[in-house]
Amino acid sequence: MSNLELPVLDQDDAAACCSPMVREPLGEEAAVDLARMFKALSDPVRLRLLSLIASHEGGEACVCDLTGPFDVSQPTISHHLKVLREAGLVDSERRGTWVYYWVLPTALARLSSLLQAPAAAR
Amino acid sequence: MSNLELPVLDQDDAAACCSPMVREPLGEEAAVDLARMFKALSDPVRLRLLSLIASHEGGEACVCDLTGPFDVSQPTISHHLKVLREAGLVDSERRGTWVYYWVLPTALARLSSLLQAPAAAR
DNA sequence: CGACTGTATCGACAGCCGTCGAATCAAGGA
DNA sequence: TCCTTGATTCGACGGCTGTCGATACAGTCG
Secondary structure: OOOOOOOEOOHHHHHHHOOOOOOOOOOHHHHHHHHHHHHHOOOHHHHHHHHHHHHOHHHEEEHHHHOOOOOOOHHHHHHHHHHHHHOOOEEEEEEOOEEEEEEOHHHHHHHHHHOOOOOOOO | OOOOOOOOOOHHHHHHHOOOOOOOOOOHHHHHHHHHHHHHOOOHHHHHHHHHHHHOHHHEEEHHHHOOOOOOOHHHHHHHHHHHHHOOOEEEEEEOOEEEEEEOHHHHHHHHHHOOOEOOOO
16 A cells, blocks of 8 residues: 555544634634744744754754754854744753754644645535 | 536645655755745734635635734735735635635645654654 | 725834854863 | 863844735726
């Protein structure tokens, strides 16, 4: 079958959390909350950072692995990582000299299920 | 033919278009393009507008249906609709006196599949 | 035509955001 | 202890963004 045994989060579980926004109008506070997360994704550098972290071996990456691929300064990278962390999309931990970042899959799944387009609707 | 060709789209097709960003690092231009769409979603008013349009009966809504639920002025709503349209998330058409907006499901599906998270195995 | 309603554009303004270099903090090694 | 490397914080600056009121445009109806 076409399904790789790659561990992809069960889409139904994710949908159980937040049904697609195309189904019913978003509440006011929910919109504020979600907009905060989308804003964290609204910068090319942050999108690539998130992608780099998630696809890094072990699912986590040291900051030192993240500064290389970009044309911006290291403080700027640090700033973007902070934005992603405060949006609840990643978390980090210091281990000795280095600081490691990893993606919080639940947050991504929440946004993903929210954006699910109307299937064979109506 | 039934011009009511509802853009029904298969979730698998959408996934075939853009594999999750947690699988492999995002390219630079792809990140710029995607960030533009996420930026359009990074405002609470626009999120609610999108949700209102998509969940409206018939899958489309007149601007006159959209100004009521918000505390902002009509020009501001018009501005947000323009942002959504230029991001490729909605399209619009004038019919007589009124202008109707509808969601482009392919765009939402693209973002949704991009954000599909890996299982929270760790 | 002229008045009226619905929608978009314009110009302005305040606040936010991405970026930088400099300074600071944290940990490890001589 | 001092020096070095990794990472964050600070302060500043230019540009972008959300909002408004005023104005302009598009149709419809008398």
